[in-house]
Amino acid sequence: MNMSSRAERSVVEGPRDGTSPVIPRDPSTALGMTTRLDGELLEVSMGPQHPSTHGVFRMNVALDGETVVKLKPVFGYLHRNHEKIGENTSYLGSMPYTDRLDYFCSLTNNWAYALSVEKLAGIEVPERAEYLRIILAELTRLQNHASLLGFLLSDMGAWGTPLMYAFREREKILDLFESLAGSRMMCDYMRFGGCRVDAGPDWIGRAKKVLDAFPRFLDEFEKLLVSNEIVIARTQHIGKLTADLAISAGITGPMLRASGVNYDLRKVDGYGFYPRFKFRVPLGDHGDTYDRLMMRVLEMRESIEILKQAFEQIPAGPVMNPKVKLRSFRPPVGEAYGRIEGPKGELGFYLISDGSSNPYRYRVRPPSFINLTILEDLCLGHTVADVMVILGSVDIVMGEVDR
Amino acid sequence: MESLEEIKTRVEAAVPGADISIIPNPGPANQPSLLIDNEHAPHVARFLRDDPALRLDHCSNVTGVDWLDRTVTKKVKVKKLVEGEEKEVEETHEEFFPGYLESVYHLYSMALKQGPVIIRMRTADRGEGARLPSLTPVYRSADFQEREIFDLYGIRFDGHPDLRRILMWDEFEDYPMRKDYREPDDYEYEPTPHDDVLEKAKQHYSTRPQLDGAEELTAQE
Numbered sequence: 001m002n003m004s005s006r007a008e009r010s011v012v013e014g015p016r017d018g019t020s021p022v023i024p025r026d027p028s029t030a031l032g033m034t035t036r037l038d039g040e041l042l043e044v045s046m047g048p049q050h051p052s053t054h055g056v057f058r059m060n061v062a063l064d065g066e067t068v069v070k071l072k073p074v075f076g077y078l079h080r081n082h083e084k085i086g087e088n089t090s091y092l093g094s095m096p097y098t099d100r101l102d103y104f105c106s107l108t109n110n111w112a113y114a115l116s117v118e119k120l121a122g123i124e125v126p127e128r129a130e131y132l133r134i135i136l137a138e139l140t141r142l143q144n145h146a147s148l149l150g151f152l153l154s155d156m157g158a159w160g161t162p163l164m165y166a167f168r169e170r171e172k173i174l175d176l177f178e179s180l181a182g183s184r185m186m187c188d189y190m191r192f193g194g195c196r197v198d199a200g201p202d203w204i205g206r207a208k209k210v211l212d213a214f215p216r217f218l219d220e221f222e223k224l225l226v227s228n229e230i231v232i233a234r235t236q237h238i239g240k241l242t243a244d245l246a247i248s249a250g251i252t253g254p255m256l257r258a259s260g261v262n263y264d265l266r267k268v269d270g271y272g273f274y275p276r277f278k279f280r281v282p283l284g285d286h287g288d289t290y291d292r293l294m295m296r297v298l299e300m301r302e303s304i305e306i307l308k309q310a311f312e313q314i315p316a317g318p319v320m321n322p323k324v325k326l327r328s329f330r331p332p333v334g335e336a337y338g339r340i341e342g343p344k345g346e347l348g349f350y351l352i353s354d355g356s357s358n359p360y361r362y363r364v365r366p367p368s369f370i371n372l373t374i375l376e377d378l379c380l381g382h383t384v385a386d387v388m389v390i391l392g393s394v395d396i397v398m399g400e401v402d403r
Numbered sequence: 404m405e406s407l408e409e410i411k412t413r414v415e416a417a418v419p420g421a422d423i424s425i426i427p428n429p430g431p432a433n434q435p436s437l438l439i440d441n442e443h444a445p446h447v448a449r450f451l452r453d454d455p456a457l458r459l460d461h462c463s464n465v466t467g468v469d470w471l472d473r474t475v476t477k478k479v480k481v482k483k484l485v486e487g488e489e490k491e492v493e494e495t496h497e498e499f500f501p502g503y504l505e506s507v508y509h510l511y512s513m514a515l516k517q518g519p520v521i522i523r524m525r526t527a528d529r530g531e532g533a534r535l536p537s538l539t540p541v542y543r544s545a546d547f548q549e550r551e552i553f554d555l556y557g558i559r560f561d562g563h564p565d566l567r568r569i570l571m572w573d574e575f576e577d578y579p580m581r582k583d584y585r586e587p588d589d590y591e592y593e594p595t596p597h598d599d600v601l602e603k604a605k606q607h608y609s610t611r612p613q614l615d616g617a618e619e620l621t622a623q624e
Contacts, residue, residue, distance in 0.1 A: 076569065250543070363466040
């Protein structure tokens, strides 16, 4: 791609002929320019092909020595206009395509979409299906957070080993998904008014076994993290996010709660049967990378609690509302916005129906896209190496960012 | 939380001159919205954010909607004098509604844990008049999402600090989420930033048959 024609080429203003630009340094603005002797800022295009950018994500960074003075995220390399495709497909036809948004958490994507359509058409969900949804969503949260921590440690230079530890656990959960839905990552499991197939008693038993083994992994992993000198040096006081900025910028999920804002949609909206479950919402104090990292560990512990209760309480019964006609599905005219607490934040779907078999408007509210809004604010004043760690702690998946 | 009517009266009292109407939502979701005039929208948004009873500090979702021009034909029975006799005659009336683009904001309160309040703004038309005031100065979270609307729908947001394309490349010419968007016939000629390809694309666009003309072409063949 010819970079010179792109607008964000001009990240650094100022003469490039070696003469020193006479720009006074103003500490209040990020672009107060430099006090370096040669008067040059270095402009680096990080990504899109970079192992630490978690996919095809690019950052145009202006550097003063090692310090970041400006950062502009560039994305769209994976853009396939998911929303347009959704408008040209039937309501049911979009369900498997939601798997491809955040391909780590296909089941929570399914749930958010199903929930929005159920709101749009006023569909009730059987009790067993609601429990299955909660079980699958919490399993998804476990495997997403575990692999995120692995990736983050990988970004910090602990190459391979912690990631493989996390993936070993994730593998067990993916096996569960595979035996239930037929696919490890692209599950396509939920339907408007329930779930596609029922889970047998055998599956529940196996899921319990996986869950029983999980705390041991978590204890071990936390021990590696919490007291590790390198992790502490690389993450504490790095990339601080204040609560005010987080609220204003629409940050959601573990990243928001790491800044100390108590806002968990499982508690606030109480969708599904979450009000029936006892669990706590962990909060951070500092809002730095370390807090964001530990937030995932603490959330995993709460997810384990929810899962234990769900396995005890899950009733027998049908998993699909028999009144819903999936094939010729035509919701009444109207619009609805439904949202759930996904592992990465608030995942919402906004649908407008004109009474036909396709949605008139199909919009995804992608949490990782909106969480990137403040990436520049987090990275300013830190070094290049920190940018990778901060980006890792935001937890993005490009399939969802670019759509 | 207060009902939408109460919010409407309070906003109208607080922001003099604001023209607000309630858009009903007939579906079971029961999420009606407030349509706000473009001139006062930033003031209204600021009021909704700062009002102690509402505190709608979380702008969750920002999105665009395209509504095309539409003509509604109605059959009306009219009494008329036909050959000296009064008869009931059926007449068809055509009513024309001009199209517009819309931006929708879903506001929630993190402080008071309530919501949503949905506000919308409408552009004058789908061409030159597709301009709206930006709410990014009020809600930082609208930053990328308004850029996305600009990119995919072509609504220009006045007052946005950094309005550029975000998902498509800068040289892209059309707005792909519009309902009348037509894909290029041949993706080989889709403009990429390379100069020679851009040159090719220019020729391609000039010879591109329009939506209606294309049907005629196939009929002739």
